[in-house]
Amino acid sequence: xxxxxxxxxxxxxxxxxxxxxxxxxxxxxxxxxxxxxxxxxxxxxxxxxxxxxxxxxxxxxxxxxxxxxxxxxxxxxxxxxxxxxxxxxxxxxxxxxxxxxxxxxxxxxxxxxxxxxxxxxxxxxxxxxxxxxxxxxxxxxxxxxxxxxxxxxxxxxxxxxxxxxxxxxxxxxxxxxxxxxxxxxxxxxxxxxxxxxxxxxxxxxxxxxxxxxxxxxxxxxxxxxxxxxxxxxxxxxxxxxxxxxxxxxxxxxxxxxxxxxxxxxxxxxxxxxxxxxxxxxxxxxxxxxxxxxxxxxxxxxxxxxxxxxxxxxxxxxxxxxxxxxxxxxxxxxxxxxxxxxxxxxxxxxxxxxxxxxxxxxxxxxxx
Numbered sequence: 001x002x003x004x005x006x007x008x009x010x011x012x013x014x015x016x017x018x019x020x021x022x023x024x025x026x027x028x029x030x031x032x033x034x035x036x037x038x039x040x041x042x043x044x045x046x047x048x049x050x051x052x053x054x055x056x057x058x059x060x061x062x063x064x065x066x067x068x069x070x071x072x073x074x075x076x077x078x079x080x081x082x083x084x085x086x087x088x089x090x091x092x093x094x095x096x097x098x099x100x101x102x103x104x105x106x107x108x109x110x111x112x113x114x115x116x117x118x119x120x121x122x123x124x125x126x127x128x129x130x131x132x133x134x135x136x137x138x139x140x141x142x143x144x145x146x147x148x149x150x151x152x153x154x155x156x157x158x159x160x161x162x163x164x165x166x167x168x169x170x171x172x173x174x175x176x177x178x179x180x181x182x183x184x185x186x187x188x189x190x191x192x193x194x195x196x197x198x199x200x201x202x203x204x205x206x207x208x209x210x211x212x213x214x215x216x217x218x219x220x221x222x223x224x225x226x227x228x229x230x231x232x233x234x235x236x237x238x239x240x241x242x243x244x245x246x247x248x249x250x251x252x253x254x255x256x257x258x259x260x261x262x263x264x265x266x267x268x269x270x271x272x273x274x275x276x277x278x279x280x281x282x283x284x285x286x287x288x289x290x291x292x293x294x295x296x297x298x299x300x301x302x303x304x305x306x307x308x309x310x311x312x313x314x315x316x317x318x319x320x321x322x323x324x325x326x327x328x329x330x331x332x333x334x335x336x337x338x339x340x341x342x343x344x345x346x347x348x349x350x351x352x353x354x355x356x357x358x359x360x361x362x363x364x365x366x367x
Contacts, residue, residue: 005025007025007029007030008028008029008030008057009029009030010029010030010032010054010056011056011204012054012147012205012208013030015205015208015209016219019032019036019219020036021033021219022034022221026057026120026222027057027120027121028057028120028121029057029120031054031057031221031222032054032219032222033221033223034221034223034224035219035220035221037218039221039223039224039227039319042218042219042220042221042223042224043220043227043228043319043320044320045153045218046152046153046190046192046220046228047153047154047228048153048154049153049155049217050151050152050153050155050156050159050194050216050217050218051151051153051190051217051219051220051224051228052149052150052151052208052211052212052217052218052219052220053149053150053152053219053220053225054147054148054149054208054219055149055196056146056147056148058117058118058119058123058148059117059118059119059123059126059127059143059144060115060117060118060143060146060148060183060198061115061117061126061127061130061141061142061143062114062116062140062141062142062144063113063114063115063116063134063139063140063141063142064110064112064113064114064140065112065138065139065140066112066139067138067139068080068112068113068114068137068139069081069112070137071130071133071134071137071139072106072114073265073266074133074136074137074265074266074267075093075129075130075266075267076093076094076104076106076266077091077092077094077247077256077260077261077266077268077269078091078106078256078260078266079257079259079260079263080108080114082257083106083107083108085108085109085110085111086107086174086175086176087107087108087173087174088105088106088107088108088174088175088185088187089105089106089107089173090103090104090105090252090255091103091104091105091106091256092104092252092255093126093129093130093267094246094247094266094267094268094271094272095243095267095268095271096267096268096271097246097268097271098246098247098248098268098271098272098275099243099244099245099246099268100237100241100242100243100245100246100247100250101122101125101126101129101243102119102122102125102126102237103119103235103237104116104117104118104119104126105185105187107174107175107185109175109176109183115175115183116130117185117196121237121238122237127143144198145200145201146183146198146199146200146201147198147200147201147203147204147207147208148196148197148198149196149198149199149204149207149211150188150189150194150195150196150197151194151195151197151211151217152188152189152190152192152193152195152220152228153190153193153194153217154192154193154363155216155217156192156193156194156195156217157193158216159211159214159217160195160211162213162214163207163213164210165178165184165197166178167186167195170186170195171186171365171366171367172186172193172364172365172367173364175187175196181199181200181203182197182199182200183197183198184196184197184198189225189228189229189232189234190225190228190229190232191228191229191231191232191358191360191361191364192228192362192363192364193363193364193365226316227316227317227319230314230315230316230325230326231320231321231325231358231359232358232359232362233286233327233357233358233359234358235250235284236313236314239297239313239314240313240327245329246271246272246275247272248272248275248276248279248280249275249280249281249282249284249329250284251280251283253276256272261273261276280332281331281332282310282329282330282331282332283330283331283332283335284313284327284328284329285327285328285329285330285337285354285355286326286337286354286355286358287301287312287315287325287327287341287352287353287354287355288323288324288352288354288355289315289323289324289326289343289350289351289352290353291324291350292317292323293324294315294316294317294324294326295315295324295343295345295350295352296312296315296316296326296345297313297314297315298311299311299315299326299328299343299344299345300312300343300344301328301330301341301342301343301344301352302341302342302343302344302349303334303341303342304341304342309330309331309334309341310329310330310331310334311328311329312326312327312328312343313327313328314327314328315327315328318359318360320359320360321359321360325355325359326343326352330354334354335354336354337353337354337355338353338354339354340352340353341353341354
């Protein structure tokens, strides 16, 4: 096992050690990167059957009280009152300049009760941000310690049902509390059908073992999680979206309803309106390198005349796409699919072309 020093440990670490995981640091946590099957097999097994991911490094916040919806409407470009009970929605914490502090999933659990799922690397920032805002509203923000598991893939629904989980009527981007202290949503980070399930730590091992019992699902590490989400065209905060990028350039305005934009009132509303009026300065696009050599995050992009043309934010090999895949930002004039560019890799300029996202079709269960 790689030395992971003072990093935080997952509650189910012993299960991962027993499964032969190779660990590494991510967002302050010691995380399973791969298992003995290897990244390629883990990735393809998730697409063909189902993968089980330990995402307990992510943070769940329970927001409740008479002012819970008003708090979230101030914190996010979101109308929480418009959400049906059990409905989930992608949203953001924005800076006053409309930079993306974090991307989140907000689920309405009841009239005055919401679950917010935040990224591990931003958990402390998000908690401080939300609690500071909550002081002005009749609402409480409670960080939850949970074992958080993601079951992803075409066999996820049948595996969940065999494990005794009630998924009847649960469709993509909806969530509920199956029992006290539990939270379950039909969502994920792979482009496949699947579930994210948060349970009290004492229930974690039993749940994991129940989901693995049939032999259809296997543990999947962080490396395959990254290749799966990249093929699905999904952003990684800290790379594809950051406080220096905004939802307009990132192509994420679909997550902010027009009435919410027009009403404003959320942090960053004025800056976002200005950015919308100006139009995107650059655009997040898919990139397909020629040949078999992956192009990694940070690689500079150039147009056919050798002029700077943006940069790569995520890149690697896509096992399902059977080719290298990447994402990055390019000037709007160069954002059309098929546009020929070059990426600088170790002093060489490799041909890449702009590609539509996602690289593989999403297979969410929408009912």
